[in-house]
Amino acid sequence: MTDDAGRIQPLKGHIVPVRTVQETNPEIEFADAYVVQIRQKCAAQVSKLIDATYPRDPSRPFTHLRRFVKEVFLPGHLKIEINQRGTSSSSVSSGDTENVGVPTIFALIQPPLPEMAQLRALLAPFVPTSPPSSSTTTTTSTESSDQSLDKFFLTTTIPIYPPLSAAQADHWSTTLWPTGYNAAFARATIAPPPPLLSATQTDISSKAAGFLRLACEVAREAKQLKRGRGVGVVVVDPAIASSSSSCDSTEQEEEDGIVAVAGDARFCAPGIDKPIENNNSSSSYNPNCEGGPECHAVMRVVEMIAIQRRSEDISTLNSVSEQHNPELSPLETRYLYQPASTTTAITTTTTTIEQPTSPAEPTSSTTTTTTTTRILPRSAGGYLCTDLDIYSTHEPCLSCSMGILLSRFRAVTFLRRGRLVTGGLASEPAAAATAQPSSEANTNRANNYYGLFWRKELNWRAMCFEFVQDEDDTEVEGCEEPGEYHA
Numbered sequence: 001m002t003d004d005a006g007r008i009q010p011l012k013g014h015i016v017p018v019r020t021v022q023e024t025n026p027e028i029e030f031a032d033a034y035v036v037q038i039r040q041k042c043a044a045q046v047s048k049l050i051d052a053t054y055p056r057d058p059s060r061p062f063t064h065l066r067r068f069v070k071e072v073f074l075p076g077h078l079k080i081e082i083n084q085r086g087t088s089s090s091s092v093s094s095g096d097t098e099n100v101g102v103p104t105i106f107a108l109i110q111p112p113l114p115e116m117a118q119l120r121a122l123l124a125p126f127v128p129t130s131p132p133s134s135s136t137t138t139t140t141s142t143e144s145s146d147q148s149l150d151k152f153f154l155t156t157t158i159p160i161y162p163p164l165s166a167a168q169a170d171h172w173s174t175t176l177w178p179t180g181y182n183a184a185f186a187r188a189t190i191a192p193p194p195p196l197l198s199a200t201q202t203d204i205s206s207k208a209a210g211f212l213r214l215a216c217e218v219a220r221e222a223k224q225l226k227r228g229r230g231v232g233v234v235v236v237d238p239a240i241a242s243s244s245s246s247c248d249s250t251e252q253e254e255e256d257g258i259v260a261v262a263g264d265a266r267f268c269a270p271g272i273d274k275p276i277e278n279n280n281s282s283s284s285y286n287p288n289c290e291g292g293p294e295c296h297a298v299m300r301v302v303e304m305i306a307i308q309r310r311s312e313d314i315s316t317l318n319s320v321s322e323q324h325n326p327e328l329s330p331l332e333t334r335y336l337y338q339p340a341s342t343t344t345a346i347t348t349t350t351t352t353i354e355q356p357t358s359p360a361e362p363t364s365s366t367t368t369t370t371t372t373t374r375i376l377p378r379s380a381g382g383y384l385c386t387d388l389d390i391y392s393t394h395e396p397c398l399s400c401s402m403g404i405l406l407s408r409f410r411a412v413t414f415l416r417r418g419r420l421v422t423g424g425l426a427s428e429p430a431a432a433a434t435a436q437p438s439s440e441a442n443t444n445r446a447n448n449y450y451g452l453f454w455r456k457e458l459n460w461r462a463m464c465f466e467f468v469q470d471e472d473d474t475e476v477e478g479c480e481e482p483g484e485y486h487a
Contacts, residue, residue: 008217010209012473015413017197018464021427021451022190026164033177034109034119035078035154037087038126043068043105046126050107053122054114062110064162064169066178069106073178078106078156085151087128104128108177110158120149127152164190189456192463200411200463203238204389207256208413211236211391212467214261219393220478221331222263222297228290230480231264231487233297234391235305237374238410259374259388260308261335262301264480264487266291268326295326296487298392298400302385302407304328304336308375309382338374384408393479395423397486401452404462411463412453418479422486425464427451 038046047067056062071079071089082088089104109119129148158177163169169181183194191197211234218232241257266272269291293299307323328336376382385407392414396404401424404412412425419426427449453464469476480487 008210008213010213011216011467011469011476013209013467013469015201015205015208015465015467017192017201018425018451018453018466019427020191020454021449022454022456023164024428024449024451026190027161029160030157030176031111031160032113033111033156033158034113034116035156035177036107036109036119036123037082037104037128037152037154038107038123039128040070040103040105042126043107046107046123049122050109054109054112056110057112060111060160062158062160064180064182065108065110065158066180067108069108069178071104071106073173074106075156075174075176075178077175078154081154087151102128108158116153120153124149162187191454192461197463201465203242204411204413204465207236207241208391208465208467210256211258212393212413212415214258215391215393216476216479218261218263218297218329218331219480221329222265223478223480225329227268227326227329228264228266228295228297229485229487230393230478231297232393232479233262233301234258235260235301235385236389236391237387238389239387240374257374258335260301260304261332262297262304263329263332264295264297265300265326266295269295290485293397293399293403293486296397296400298390298396298487299403301390302403304332305375305385305388305407308336309378309384311377336375386410389413392418392487393476394418394482394487395420395425397422398424398450398452400487401425401450405452405458405460408460409462411465413465413467415476415479416466416468417476418482418487420482420487421448421484424450424452426466430466 036046066073071082074082079088107123127149129152156177159172159179163172163179163181164187166181166183169179172179187193192200215232215234218234219230220232222228222232223230235258237257237259239257240259243257267290272289272291294303304324387410389411390404390409390413392412395414395418396412397420414425416430419430429449452458454461
């Protein structure tokens with residue numbers, strides 16, 4: 001859709017972060033731990049003794065758990081147990097004349113757990129029935145029977161990993177062991193750090209609607225030319241896009257940081273016989289009548305950028321179009337080979353030390369290269385799709401989702417109305433994220449939510465956003481209706 005001046009009108013709506021699969025379906029693991037009742041004034045001494053005797057496992061710091069807890073803050077099941085054993089503060093004060101009024105505290109012994117007999121012998125001098133004097137430590141340890149000491153040693157269950165919310169921390173504190181919640185805690189394997197996620201969302205939110213509208217135009221072109229399904233993607237260099245925000249250029253498209261666009265071309269794949277007649281509906285899908293993932297829009301745009309990266313000679317960039325198979329569409333050619341503007345051209349300087357003619361006469365030469373394309377070649381520092389953002393009309397399939405990660409995109413944004421049963425990025429039903437319905441409501445997606453954009457098993461992660469359109473802007477002309485096909 002364009003205005004009277006021929007400019008593409010952006011979509012109406014807003015972007016929302018896609019939650020990770022670790023957030024929507026967290027792997028909650030628990031472990032057993034010991035709880036020992038000791039004299040409160042011996043807490044520091046006990047802490048040092050435990051650390052020296054049982055070094056902590058660096059892979060499990062347990063910093064979210066309180067190490068020492070007063071009786072009043074214990075979870076309910078432990079309070080009941082110490083009352084039954086007669087070791088609560090009131091019981092000790094009234095029943096032990098030697099330790100009347102001596103305050104106690106409860107120490108947590110976290111995994112890996114030592115042998116109980118060894119732990120009992122180590123902490124026997126610090127339990128309420130034993131005087132804390134060092135001169136009587138040996139005598140007390142020897143004379144204290146196992147039966148008298150056992151009542152001060154309890155067992156509980158603790159969460160291995162930090163809580164994901166304050167509510168979860170409160171629940172664990174009342175049912176397991178007092179747990180702290182730190183919203184700023186670095187949980188890189190669980191979800192993007194909140195400051196980074198917020199900064200990226202702010203960075204792309206102002207122009208996401210325009211980029212997605214262009215992706216819809218690319219999708220419409222692919223469908224009208226009968227090259228493939230109505231799926232389109234746009235790749236943007238955020239560094240160029242942010243710098244163009246302060247420029248008063250009349251050629252706004254040139255200054256928006258778009259480096260490449262691609263439409264679906266699965267019907268152009270070799271060996272496909274009459275694909276339009278067989279796959280002309282989003283509700284029907286026959287993999288034998290359309291090409292594989294290499295013809296999907298995401299894979300094609302990654303290939304375009306890779307070809308440009310490998311083109312070391314800037315002057316020959318326009319000749320590499322012969323390497324594209326299938327050949328580029330008019331819109332793809334226009335954006336892939338548009339030159340960089342004067343405000344975004346990159347200049348690199350290389351100094352080469354030449355072999356001197358004599359030890360006293362070293363020489364050097366300096367070569368300056370100006371990159372006039374929006375996609376930097378490797379000689380100018382370009383590497384895969386690092387630091388680039390991709391916008392898609394549909395949720396990418398599993399293959400394309402992995403292609404996005406392996407190409408090292410910074411962020412991916414897709415239309416919520418373009419969610420697919422075969423998608424690989426969403427981690428929960430749209431109804432769980434917001435109250436708005438989505439195209440997947442009547443599909444057989446079941447629990448196939450992979451959330452590949454941020455998985456702790458993978459060595460690269462990208463931030464992911466959905467574009468939620470306004471109620472009066474739900475129709476996108478040219479885009480393929482959601483179905484059981486792969487995008």
